[in-house]
Amino acid sequence: MTADQTRTTVTLTRSGHIAEVCLNRPDRRNAVDMSVFEGLARIGEVLKSDPTLRAVILRGEGPHFCSGIDTALFTANPDPKALIDRIMQRAPGEDANVFQKPSTVWQELEVPVIAVLQGVAYGAGLQLALGADVRIAASDTRLSVMEIKWGLIPDMGLTTTLPRLLRADQAKELLFTGRVVEAIEACQMGLVTRITNDPLEAARAMARDIAARNPDAIRRSKHLLNATWIAERAEALHLEATLQAEVIGQPNQIEAVMANIQKRTPVFR
Numbered sequence: 001m002t003a004d005q006t007r008t009t010v011t012l013t014r015s016g017h018i019a020e021v022c023l024n025r026p027d028r029r030n031a032v033d034m035s036v037f038e039g040l041a042r043i044g045e046v047l048k049s050d051p052t053l054r055a056v057i058l059r060g061e062g063p064h065f066c067s068g069i070d071t072a073l074f075t076a077n078p079d080p081k082a083l084i085d086r087i088m089q090r091a092p093g094e095d096a097n098v099f100q101k102p103s104t105v106w107q108e109l110e111v112p113v114i115a116v117l118q119g120v121a122y123g124a125g126l127q128l129a130l131g132a133d134v135r136i137a138a139s140d141t142r143l144s145v146m147e148i149k150w151g152l153i154p155d156m157g158l159t160t161t162l163p164r165l166l167r168a169d170q171a172k173e174l175l176f177t178g179r180v181v182e183a184i185e186a187c188q189m190g191l192v193t194r195i196t197n198d199p200l201e202a203a204r205a206m207a208r209d210i211a212a213r214n215p216d217a218i219r220r221s222k223h224l225l226n227a228t229w230i231a232e233r234a235e236a237l238h239l240e241a242t243l244q245a246e247v248i249g250q251p252n253q254i255e256a257v258m259a260n261i262q263k264r265t266p267v268f269r
Helices: 003-009 034-048 072-076 080-088 101-108 124-130 146-150 158-164 168-177 183-189 199-211 215-228 233-247 251-261
Strands: 010-015 018-023 055-060 113-117 120-122 134-137 142-144
Touching (some): 003 010, 003 034, 018 199, 055 124, 113 124, 113 199, 124 158, 134 183, 134 199, 215 233
Parallel strands (some): 113 134, 120 142
């Protein structure tokens, strides 16, 4: 896979403190092939090292977010042992393998990630969306844990995201049946944050709002919730106090207070 291929199938654009990451295979309903796996992981790592970043939007080009794994991958890997070896392999210091990283990297990012959903978000597409912090969907969006259709289990980090959103019986039904869930039901279940007529504009508005807040507090807020959502009570309370101590009294926090008092737009470092 060449660098040019990954830069074509996954694109990165910047507007100030906001990045947009776009799946760019609209002719394939943004199906995930190896270039997409590698491109998402590469871009995620680039963004992780950017101290000026404040929010990320994750979207698909065209009418669909992502239809799942490109079926060509099933025929492109005739040697099961080679594929199994790749599934079990992890880079030094990594918890995730090459197939999990495109989803897990968004939780590793310190800033909020907003997924824009429309059309279909099936299989790998749904797992990718669940790696984001917020999911804003169009009313026509359809979602499915599609892996059972191919005789597989979801293996792109779903076990780290779905338990935070659904009851166990709801999750099991989706995994066992692969049924398609409409946007309204998905929102009621917790798979989708909210539904709107223009999810991309709503995501951009949210990103601008986040980017205008104290970036120190935003980063630690994400850390706090990710680390404590299912943590033990004592551990959660300790981390809450520790992170607050890192923020309070710092220049950006003081600027937030002064800007509110003086009724002006804050200027954060």
